[in-house]
Amino acid sequence: MRKFVVVLGLLALACGGSPSGSAPPTIDVFAAASLTDAFKAIGGSFHGASARFNFAGTPTLVTQIEQGAHADVFASADTTNMDKLKADGFVSGEPKVFAHNQLEIVVGASNPKGITSLSDLARPGVIYISAAPTVPAGKYAAQALAKAGVTVHPRSLETDVKSVVSKIELGEADAGIVYTTDVKAAGTKVTGVQIPDAYNVVATYPIVVVKGTGNATAASAFIDYVLSAEGQAKLASFGFQ
Amino acid sequence: MRREKAPLWIGLLAALGAAFFIIPLVGLVVRAPWGDAARSLTSADSLEALKLSLIASLSSTALALVLGVPLAWVYARVDFPGRAVVRALTTLPMVLPPVVGGIALLLAFGRRGLLGSWLALVGVSLPFTTAGVVLAETFVAMPFLVLTVEAGLRSMDRRYEDAARTLGARRWTVFTRVTLPLIAPSIFAGAVLCWARALGEFGATITFAGNFPGVTQTMPLAVYLLLETNNPQGSYVLSLVLLLVSLAVLVGLRHRWLGSA
Numbered sequence: 030m031r032k033f034v035v036v037l038g039l040l041a042l043a044c045g046g047s048p049s050g051s052a053p054p055t056i057d058v059f060a061a062a063s064l065t066d067a068f069k070a071i072g073g074s075f076h077g078a079s080a081r082f083n084f085a086g087t088p089t090l091v092t093q094i095e096q097g098a099h100a101d102v103f104a105s106a107d108t109t110n111m112d113k114l115k116a117d118g119f120v121s122g123e124p125k126v127f128a129h130n131q132l133e134i135v136v137g138a139s140n141p142k143g144i145t146s147l148s149d150l151a152r153p154g155v156i157y158i159s160a161a162p163t164v165p166a167g168k169y170a171a172q173a174l175a176k177a178g179v180t181v182h183p184r185s186l187e188t189d190v191k192s193v194v195s196k197i198e199l200g201e202a203d204a205g206i207v208y209t210t211d212v213k214a215a216g217t218k219v220t221g222v223q224i225p226d227a228y229n230v231v232a233t234y235p236i237v238v239v240k241g242t243g244n245a246t247a248a249s250a251f252i253d254y255v256l257s258a259e260g261q262a263k264l265a266s267f268g269f270q
Numbered sequence: 271m272r273r274e275k276a277p278l279w280i281g282l283l284a285a286l287g288a289a290f291f292i293i294p295l296v297g298l299v300v301r302a303p304w305g306d307a308a309r310s311l312t313s314a315d316s317l318e319a320l321k322l323s324l325i326a327s328l329s330s331t332a333l334a335l336v337l338g339v340p341l342a343w344v345y346a347r348v349d350f351p352g353r354a355v356v357r358a359l360t361t362l363p364m365v366l367p368p369v370v371g372g373i374a375l376l377l378a379f380g381r382r383g384l385l386g387s388w389l390a391l392v393g394v395s396l397p398f399t400t401a402g403v404v405l406a407e408t409f410v411a412m413p414f415l416v417l418t419v420e421a422g423l424r425s426m427d428r429r430y431e432d433a434a435r436t437l438g439a440r441r442w443t444v445f446t447r448v449t450l451p452l453i454a455p456s457i458f459a460g461a462v463l464c465w466a467r468a469l470g471e472f473g474a475t476i477t478f479a480g481n482f483p484g485v486t487q488t489m490p491l492a493v494y495l496l497l498e499t500n501n502p503q504g505s506y507v508l509s510l511v512l513l514l515v516s517l518a519v520l521v522g523l524r525h526r527w528l529g530s531a
Contacts, residue, residue: 185480
C-alpha cells in the first residue's frame, strides 16, 4: 500500500509540477544549432524569464514541436522550416527575422591542404564534409557550390552544422562549408576561408512564439529582447548580421 | 515453478511495468503507414541503408567471432595477471554510452589518433568508410559474444577434452574437434546477440564513421535522419523492420532467455 502511495505521489509530481510563487517563469527556446553560442549569451542577459535552450538542426526542432515537445519560442535557421511549422498550425503570430548569416569554408587551424576557394574542395585528396541537405546549413552549402559550378562529393552528411566544425577540429576531415558565425565561435582551433559574395548565400533567421504556450508574455518578451538594440549587439558580437 | 496468485498491488504495478514496454511498440505498429510500407521500404535510400546494415553487421559479427571466441577461451581457461582488469575493460562497451565509444575510436583510429596516424602513413583512413562502420559496430557488439561464449566454456563438461587429450589429440585438435562443437550453441547465441546489437548500433557509428548514404548510413542512422526530414513516415517503416528483426532474434533464442514459459 505504501509503495502505491509513493507511486501516486510521483505521478502527481510528474503531472502537476507547476511552480508557484514570484520566481520568473521558465521558457523553452528551441533554436537552430548555429545559434548555440549567441543565444546562450542572450539568455544570460535576458531577465524577463529564465530561458532553457534546446539546440539542434532546425528540421529536428520542427519534428519535436510537431510531435508535442513543449516549446515557447522557435528560432529557425531558414524560412522554409518556419513556413512549414506555420502552415501546420504550430505558430502564434507572424515570424520576425532577427538575424542573417553567411557561409565560409572551414579548414584546420593551419589550413594544411592550402584551400583558398570553393573549387579547391573538389581537389583529389581533400576530404570535404557537409551538413545533411535536410539541415539549412547543408542546403545553403549545396547552393553555394552550385552557384560556383563546383561538383564535390561530401564524405559525410552530418546531422547539424556544429558536428561539421567538430570533425574539422578533430582533423578527420579537411574542409566543410559552415556559417561565418561557426568559424568565429570555434576560435583558433579552425580557420575560415571566405566565399565571394557572388557564390555566397545569405541565411535568414526568423523567430516566433509557438502556439499554445502557457508563457506567451514571457515568450514575446524574449523575442522583443532578441530584436532590441542590446540583443542585436549581442548577435553581432557573434558574427551575425 | 510454483504458481501463485498475485496480490492486487503487485499485480497492478506489474501490469503498469509491462504496459510501459508494450504501449510504445503498439504505437509504432499502429502509426506505421502500412499502405505505403512497401513503397517506403523499397525506396532507393531505404534499400541502400538496409543493404549496408546487413553487410556491416554481418562483417562485424564475423570479426567478433574470429577475435571474440579466442578471447572468451582465454578468459575461461587461462589465469594471467590482470585478467580481471582486462576482462572488465573489454566488457565496458556493453555499458558505455556508444557515443563515448565513437569518440574513443576517433582518438585511436582517427586520422590523428594513436594508431590512426600510423595507418594514415600507409594510406589507410577509417573514418567515413564502411570499414569504419564495421569497426564501430564490432567495438560495441563483440562483448555480447565474448560473455556468452565464456559462459558456455565455463559450463561445459571438460572431461570430453581430457578424454580426447589422453587419446593423444593435440591441443589445437581438441579445441577445433571437441571444444568448439560442444559450445556451438553458445557461439550461435552469442553471434546472434552480437549481430542484433551491431544492427542497431547508432551512436558510435555516427560519431566515428559519419553519415553518408550507401557508405556509412546504416538503418538506425537512416531512421534518425528520416525523422529529421519532417516526413517521419519512412522512419516508422524502417523502425518497424528493426523491431521485427529484434523480435525474430528473441523468438529464435527464446529457450535461452525467456525460459520455457
